Amino acid sequence: MKTISENRAFGGVQGVYSHASEACDCEMTFAVFVPPQAEHGPVPCLWYLSGLTCTHENAMTKAGLQAHAAEFGLAIVFPDTSPRGAEIANDDAYDLGQGAGFYVNATEAPWASHFQMETYIAGELRDLVTDNFPISVHHGITGHSMGGHGALTLAMKYPGHYQSLSAFAPIANPTRSDWGRKQLGAYLGPDETRWTSHDATALLKDVGWSGDVLVDQGADDQFLDLLMPESLVKALVETRTGHSFRLHPGYDHSYFFVSTFARDHVAWHAERLQA
């Protein structure tokens, strides 16, 4: 693991690191915020998965999460959203390939050789940060847009990995959305039965979520039709899954929306991870 930068922030340290990833077969960059409370022992860890086009850096610099993480005593991990590099497959579209890993393990060419983001996030990077940072066994997961999709699906696919769950404007039903069908088809192939384990709405009915979940959504989100939160809420109700879904008039899909509600999410996770 290489240290790219470390900056003191809110009494803790915001670091950026890179490492040779086995899962993605390339150098991967990620960021970790360690709060001041970690000086006294391991702290719970919140995973923040970012959306389309983002690297580890966008949320690290724009979401304002560090202030809240320092207040509540959580570490935060900001992974990248895909493998990266000139030699790695890509697509001209912003929503496929690099910057758009969709948190799945690709099985199809040309993606399968590097796009193994599910294993990377839920396995390899989890082990790496647990071994190298003062992080306890209590992990929560959240994310924005494609990252909200990642948080919801990984939490359900890996029971016991995450004890708390939330999402900002998640892609909630990708098997029925143009933000999903294109990517799941490319990465997993045309057999749609292989897509459903990467769809939060479907997963809720198939395997469910053992805890409760907080989902925030802007009512003026320009991508609301692609996100389909109403499908997720329907499944949450049908499965009797405890949740708080909040639709906020005036808010859009930007980091101004994320930062506005960031403190509520950190508090949500802290309450569950420190219980």
Add this chain to the structure above:
Amino acid sequence: MKTISENRAFGGVQGVYSHASEACDCEMTFAVFVPPQAEHGPVPCLWYLSGLTCTHENAMTKAGLQAHAAEFGLAIVFPDTSPRGAEIANDDAYDLGQGAGFYVNATEAPWASHFQMETYIAGELRDLVTDNFPISVHHGITGHSMGGHGALTLAMKYPGHYQSLSAFAPIANPTRSDWGRKQLGAYLGPDETRWTSHDATALLKDVGWSGDVLVDQGADDQFLDLLMPESLVKALVETRTGHSFRLHPGYDHSYFFVSTFARDHVAWHAERLQA
């Protein structure tokens, strides 16, 4: 005035606007955050001047000021740091020309025709935002690095314009620093007597500041030798100017430093502007 974007944030609106500037003789972009309290009447206004290489956008997205502005009921104005455009003079160095206006009115070629940032900030943009946003007559000013220099010098040069003053890691004594001598020479010419009214340390002794001032500085700031805060503190003591100067071990020159102490600055200004 053209609206480039408006995003709801923390119950208020973060907007980006442009206008044809007379002072700079070009189109200028700026950002304004209007807090939710403005629905009930005009609110005090905090000016945030940015540092070298920045546009209006850096602090708007990275400093986390909106949360605090919404908490305390202040508007925030984020101006650009220079005129911009392909037809406008520039320099290959990051610290001269576009992105490096230094908040002075240039008198020398090739800068004088557009680089009139002092008049722009303290005059034209002030009038524009006062006329177009729900802003009261109570204004405070702060800034980071070159912007801290701008805040300190404009506050002293324009008595009555600003009722509260603070700075993050300001260029505190530019007439004696390589961050200053180069730029003041280029913009104002070789006669150093014309530089002193753009040096906070000199201005304190020459005209003084009628209020008190908050200055935060990282002890691990990679540019500490160029900033020279010790000169400013010496002048503050000699002139018996009330102040709080805080040197923070471990903190550097980045926005992680600014965002960590942003709430303290907004609270400082709110206390003085709402008194």
